[in-house]
Amino acid sequence: MSSWKEKPFRFTLIFGLVILGLVILPFFTELYYQTFLTELFVWILFAISFDLIFGYTGLLSFGQALFFGIGGYTVTILTRKYGLGTEPGLLLCILIPMLFAWFVGYFSVKLTGIHFVIITIIFAIIANIIGDTWTSLTGGKDGLTFSPRPFRLGFFQVNLMDIKGNYYFVLAVVAVCYLILRRIVQSPLGKIFISIRENEERARLIGYNVQRYKLIAFIIAGGLSGLAGGLYSITLKYVGAGYLHWSVSGHAVVYTIVGGMGTLIGPVVGTGIILSLEHYLVNFLQATDLVVGIVLVVMVLLAPKGIVGLIQSRWKKGKSSA
Amino acid sequence: MTSNIAIAMMNGIVWGLIMALIALGLNLIFGLLHVINMAHGALYMLGAVVAWYLIEFTGSFWIALIIAPLFVGLIGVAIERGLIRTIEDKPIITIICTFGIMLVIQELVLMIFGGAPRRIDSPITQRFPIFELQYPVMRIMIAFISVVLMSGLWIFLKKTKYGLWMRAVVQDREMAAGLGIPVTKVYMWTFAVGSALAAFSGVLAAPIVSVEFMMGREVLIMAFIIVIVGGMGNLAGSVVAAVLISLIQGVGSIFVSPSMAMVFSLAILIIVLLVRPQGLFGE
Numbered sequence: 261m262s263s264w265k266e267k268p269f270r271f272t273l274i275f276g277l278v279i280l281g282l283v284i285l286p287f288f289t290e291l292y293y294q295t296f297l298t299e300l301f302v303w304i305l306f307a308i309s310f311d312l313i314f315g316y317t318g319l320l321s322f323g324q325a326l327f328f329g330i331g332g333y334t335v336t337i338l339t340r341k342y343g344l345g346t347e348p349g350l351l352l353c354i355l356i357p358m359l360f361a362w363f364v365g366y367f368s369v370k371l372t373g374i375h376f377v378i379i380t381i382i383f384a385i386i387a388n389i390i391g392d393t394w395t396s397l398t399g400g401k402d403g404l405t406f407s408p409r410p411f412r413l414g415f416f417q418v419n420l421m422d423i424k425g426n427y428y429f430v431l432a433v434v435a436v437c438y439l440i441l442r443r444i445v446q447s448p449l450g451k452i453f454i455s456i457r458e459n460e461e462r463a464r465l466i467g468y469n470v471q472r473y474k475l476i477a478f479i480i481a482g483g484l485s486g487l488a489g490g491l492y493s494i495t496l497k498y499v500g501a502g503y504l505h506w507s508v509s510g511h512a513v514v515y516t517i518v519g520g521m522g523t524l525i526g527p528v529v530g531t532g533i534i535l536s537l538e539h540y541l542v543n544f545l546q547a548t549d550l551v552v553g554i555v556l557v558v559m560v561l562l563a564p565k566g567i568v569g570l571i572q573s574r575w576k577k578g579k580s581s582a
Numbered sequence: 583m584t585s586n587i588a589i590a591m592m593n594g595i596v597w598g599l600i601m602a603l604i605a606l607g608l609n610l611i612f613g614l615l616h617v618i619n620m621a622h623g624a625l626y627m628l629g630a631v632v633a634w635y636l637i638e639f640t641g642s643f644w645i646a647l648i649i650a651p652l653f654v655g656l657i658g659v660a661i662e663r664g665l666i667r668t669i670e671d672k673p674i675i676t677i678i679c680t681f682g683i684m685l686v687i688q689e690l691v692l693m694i695f696g697g698a699p700r701r702i703d704s705p706i707t708q709r710f711p712i713f714e715l716q717y718p719v720m721r722i723m724i725a726f727i728s729v730v731l732m733s734g735l736w737i738f739l740k741k742t743k744y745g746l747w748m749r750a751v752v753q754d755r756e757m758a759a760g761l762g763i764p765v766t767k768v769y770m771w772t773f774a775v776g777s778a779l780a781a782f783s784g785v786l787a788a789p790i791v792s793v794e795f796m797m798g799r800e801v802l803i804m805a806f807i808i809v810i811v812g813g814m815g816n817l818a819g820s821v822v823a824a825v826l827i828s829l830i831q832g833v834g835s836i837f838v839s840p841s842m843a844m845v846f847s848l849a850i851l852i853i854v855l856l857v858r859p860q861g862l863f864g865e
Contacts, residue, residue, distance in 0.1 A: 320674050367856060374618050374673055378806055379855050385803060386848050393841045507799070510681060517678055547692045553685030557665060560679045 275439075282431055286424050294427045295495075300535050301434040302492045303511065307519075307527035308441055309484035310512035315522035316445055317477040318457030322509040323364060323380030326387045327357040327482040329504030331489030333391070333398060336499040340406040346420060346494070347411050350433075353490030354483040361482025362475070369474040372460070384506035391501035403500025406493075420494050430491050437484055442524055444480065453477050457522070485512075514552055518559050520566025529567055585713035586836055592712075594832030596721045598825035599728035600787050604801060605808035605820045606735065607779030613752050613815035614772045615670055620680040621661070622780050623802025624687035627795060629654050629781025630788040631695050634702055643705035643789075647727070651781040658777025662770050670769070684798075691795040699792035724786045731782055732821060735775075739817075744771055752815065807851050813861020822863065 286294050306328060313321050331353035338344040338352060364383045371379055391398045398404065410419040419425040444450050452473050455463040464470045493499040502508070512527075519530025534555070538548045545551070563570050608622045619625075629650050636646035661683060669675045706723055709716040739745035747768050750758040759765045784798075791797060808827060812819030827847060834843040854862060 320677065367852065370856060371859065374677065375855060375859055377618070377674070377677060378810065379852060381803070381806070382848050382852055382855075386845055389841045389845050389848075393839070510685075513678055513681065547689035549685045550689035550693065553682045553689060556682035557679055557686065560675060560682065561665060561668060564675060 279431075279435055283428070286427060291423050294423050296535075296539060298423075298427045298430050298495050299492070300531060301430045302488050302495060303515065303535060304528050304531045305434045305437055305491065306485055306488035307512045307515040307531045308438060308524055309481045309488060310509070311516050311521060311524055311527045312441060312445065312453070312484070313477050313481040314513070315516060315524075315526070316450065316457060317453040317474060318460075319369075319474060319478070320377050320513075321368075321380045321478070321481070322377060322506050322513075323368070323384045324481070324485045324512055325504055325506050325508035326364065326380075326384040327361055327485035328489035328492070328508060329387060329391060329499075329501070330357045330360050331486030332493035332499035332503045333404075333489075334486070335408075335490040336404050336406050336493050337397065339408060340404060345411055346408040346418075347413065349408075350487070350490050350494075354487045357486025357489070358479050358483040361479045361486075365475045365478035365482070369471045369478060380509075381506045384504060384509065388501055388504040388506070391504045398499075398501065401501065403498055403502075405498050407497060408494045426495055430495060433487070433491060437487065438524070438528075441484070445524060449473075449476070454522075514556050516566075517564075518555060518566055520568030520570075523566070523568045526566045526568040533567070585715050587833060588713045589715060589717065590832045590836055591829060592717060592721070594829035595825055596725045597790070597832065598828035599725050599732075600783050600790075601801070601804055601808060601828055602821045602824035603728055603731060603786070604780045604783035605805045605812070605824050606732070606817060607776035607783070608805045609809045609812070609815065609817055609820045610772055610779070611776040612809065613817075614748060615666070615769055616673055617666060617670060617676045617680070618673065619776070620677055620802070621683040621687060622680075622776075622805060623798030623800075624684045625654055625658065625777050625780040625798070626784040626787075626801055627691065627793075627798035628657065628687055629784030630702070630793045630797065631691050631784075631795070632781070633785040633788055634695075634700060634793050637702060643702070647782070647785050650785050651778040654781035655774040655778035658773045659770055661777075662773035666773070667766070667769075688795050688798075695795060697795060699794035701792055702788040704789040720789060724789070727786060728782075731779070735779070735817075738775075744768070748772060807847065810851060810859075811854055811862055813863050816861055816863055819861055819863035823861075 282297070285297070306324070310321070310324050313319050313324070334353040334356045335346070335349040338349045339346060344352075364380070368376055368379050368383070392401060394400070408420040410417060410421070412418070418429050420429060445453070452463070452468055455466070455468070456470055456473060460470055463473075489499075489503060492503070515530040515534055516527045517530070518534060519528065520526025534552060537551060537555070541548045541551055559566060565573070604622065604626050607625075608619060611617055611619050611622075632650040632653050633643075633646035636649055637643055640646070665679060665683065666676060669679060704718065704720040706718075706720040708719045710719060711717075737745075739748060747758070747763045748771070750761070750763055751765055751768050755765060758768075783801075787801075804827075808820055808824045811827065812821070812823030831840075831843050831847060834846065838846075
């Protein structure tokens with residue numbers, strides 16, 4: 261159906277060119293833009309992990325902020341208080357959020373539809389309150405600051421205190437995660453996720469344990485959201501209870517809907533467009549979320565498949581009329 | 583100690599009745615349209631903000647109490663007719679759409695009203711002695727008005743033509759349409775009444791809490807909790823749940839910190855969702 265997936269050569273070419281462009285970009289731009297792009301990459305990772313659970317599996321989870329925040333706290337607390345190195349810290353900010361996702365998901369996937377949405381919000385609120393009040397561990401309302409230590413990764417010396425080093429590291433991690441997620445959604449496992457989204461009852465009747473596959477999708481998405489949170493906190497050198505607020509999950513919802521859900525490339529496009537828009541508007545508008553809200557409502561009503569969906573249908577129409 | 587508990591209980595009941603109003607609005611919209619209105623907290627906030635402006639211009643809290651909900655009711659009609667109508671049959675999409683509407687309302691208020699919290703002075707400043715402490719008469723008045731509004735809603739649903747139509751649509755949408763009930767009109771009215779209830783709740787809460795553009799965010803969650811515990815579509819259940827939950831939270835906050843009381847009630851909510859998703863009082 262989608263013309264992107266069945267053309268691996270074209271995908272490799274475009275993906276390679278985009279990465280190449282992003283690799284040479286820092287030589288031509290100011291540090292300011294590198295910081296902006298680093299944050300953009302982090303939100304892309306958050307959005308594509310959300311796309312796996314919502315776009316592919318059909319579960320609207322407002323709980324991704326929980327895993328995002330846990331990831332942020334994991335790397336911060338372990339490196340700051342327990343002197344752990346940055347790279348095991350980052351590995352743990354996949355694994356620990358996965359454990360939490362297992363716990364939250366175990367209960368949540370028993371519910372469907374709006375009940376699922378609400379239970380994920382509730383779990384995030386509980387985490388937010390605990391993050392806010394457990395001052396000895398989380399720093400409470402002030403949050404925690406830290407300085408990640410440099411480490412060796414193969415041939416490279418990674419210094420995350422350096423803006424350029426931070427930029428390349430985050431770019432590399434997000435690119436790898438994108439490829440992993442792409443592999444997952446094209447695999448038989450991904451096809452099961454899609455079948456659950458399309459018709460849960462039918463997937464069950466075919467013989468799939470629907471709840472188990474939902475849980476698997478939830479755990480993978482939770483781990484990657486956690487990694488996004490970890491990368492965000494090493495980029496800002498800060499973590500706070502605000503990371504855990506359920507409305508943070510709303511960012512992922514907006515990026516995914518605007519770009520096009522269930523496409524993986526959609527959330528990337530959506531994140532790029534929304535963040536650039538905010539970045540530009542902030543110069544003369546205090547309330548940037550106003551435009552974000554309007555864009556979200558308009559897209560939901562007029563183009564629920566997002567920008568990528570619009571382009572794909574235009575493409576198809578062009579082909580059939582030619 | 584006893585006086586503290588007595589005051590906490592009275593506050594719990596007053597706050598519970600205010601929350602019952604917003605929860606009723608949310609539940610009414612859900613029961614009829616099957617729409618989870620994420621913008622409901624923003625409508626509550628909008629009610630309080632509009633009331634603040636009306637009080638600035640007219641100087642009367644009572645005028646604001648009548649006009650602000652009418653205004654927000656009209657906004658509700660605009661939202662339903664203009665935006666929600668085409669996607670009403672897709673529950674997940676409506677959640678996202680109303681989330682967007684929530685952002686728009688919040689940010690518009692931030693632009694016009696500003697980010698700083700403001701106060702609405704209570705129109706009745708008298709207090710009366712109770713258990714060696716002073717209790718504001720206004721809070722009793724707020725509770726009384728809430729009860730009057732709820733009785734009004736009950737009469738509206740049980741005794742008027744529109745109320746009968748609404749109940750018919752809840753029971754069986756297709757059949758109701760088949761019998762000639764203008765279902766789309768009923769939807770519009772439901773959204774208007776639901777939005778107005780949120781605004782009433784906001785105006786009545788305004789003398790107790792401060793008015794600011796984010797005030798609806800936590801209240802929205804509270805309204806969700808109430809609707810789920812009371813049972814989705816079960817209006818009487820919502821009222822009971824609202825008073826019960828804020829009583830427990832109010833009295834509980836004397837013994838543990840308010841945030842722990844909140845975590846505790848959220849944990850109970852998760853259990854309710856898992857064990858009795860139809861609510862505590864549903865069949």
